[in-house]
Amino acid sequence: MNYSKRNRRGFLKNTAALASLAAGGAELTKAQTPGTPAKRVDELIAYGERSRYVNSIRVPVSERHSPDEFGLTFHVLTPLQDSVGIITPSSLHYTATHRGAIVPDIDPREHRLMIHGMVDRPLVFTMDELRRLPYVSRIHFIECLGNRARPMHKTVQETHGLTSCAEWTGVPLSLLLKEAGVQAEASWIVAEGAEEVKGASSIPLAKAMDDCIVCYAQNGEPIRPQQGFPLRLMVPGFEGIYQIKYLRRIKVVDRYYMTYDDYGHINPDAKVAALTHQIGPKSVITFPSGGQQLSGAGFYEISGLAWSGAAAVGGVEVSTDGGANWQKAELRSPALSMAHARFGFHWNWDGKECVLMSRCTDELGTVQPTRAEIAKYWNEPVEKVRVRGADNSVQPWRIASDGSVHNGLS
């Protein structure tokens, strides 16, 4: 038997197997979607959807309902309790729209990006022009400064859901700025979004020339409207407000601009200012976390996320006794710079009440502080400490002896 004959026979056999599989598959589909109109099936072929048995959803922050009575959306939280790996699906990426709260409906053919101010050649780009330029893809987290754990929060979605991580693709901002020719006296840029409220953020020129990206894609497709379609600025490691959505203008300037958005985000108190801007090393256990239920003593794999706005995650430690002892966790994903990293830790629960915690150290050696350390820094009692700037404190989860999991913040 020559090679091609044998192969052909194998192929026929496989085809039969595939055909019977396909028949079974078709029947299953029919059975699972009773009365589904044909058009719907065509749509699912054209653009996929998750299983109807998967129901992980975003929820609005409890402090402010979304959509509100005017139909406006505010801060909407990622379901971190269901997260695996390090990429947040685009449909579950957290959303923060503080500027008028209406997601603009922008036609990319009409969208423009202007770069002007202290440059030799002011430039205006169409989306097509931007797409012709060399681009990079980077995995980075975004985190809102408002991502603060409070004792009233029940789940990790509520305590930590204002952070997400995605692959962002676009043109390095440095390339565009070099093209425009930044003048010697320039020291800042102001980046502006296209909504009615022209929200803008001041960003140090050094950062703009370093690793910022003018992005048009997220997780392999055009950025979603809630994330800034058609264009957003990625300022890796900096707090959320710098990641300007609907980016339409970058002005090169020689001073810090006190814009509508900068106000309140940069603080005259140096102690507070040190805690804004760049996100400090942070981590949280996503399983087991608040609201989840353990089914009894025995083996569990503790899983969580760690990140830092300054560098890659260097290491994560886990405590199963409320912070008395710490043990090294293992990284279960690549530790990418300014991206979420996934950690895991083998744990044998003895069925007694205990408190689980995680602590991140970034590559630069900076260690995530406990709540008690933050209280000491501010010279306040730990129960009353008011977190200023970004809250990167250690999150405790209390496991009750019945296996229920609770927020350990009091």
Ligand SMILES: Nc1nc2c(c(=O)[nH]1)N[C@H]1C(S)=C(S)[C@@H](COP(=O)(O)O)O[C@H]1N2
């Ligand atoms: N144009 C524009 N950019 C914006 C905002 C906004 O309301 N408008 N919100 C900012 C804030 S406060 C945060 S935390 C992030 C949130 O990004 P996301 O909604 O994609 O998660 O976008 C920032 N960029």
Ligand SMILES: [Mo]
């Ligand atoms: Mo934010």
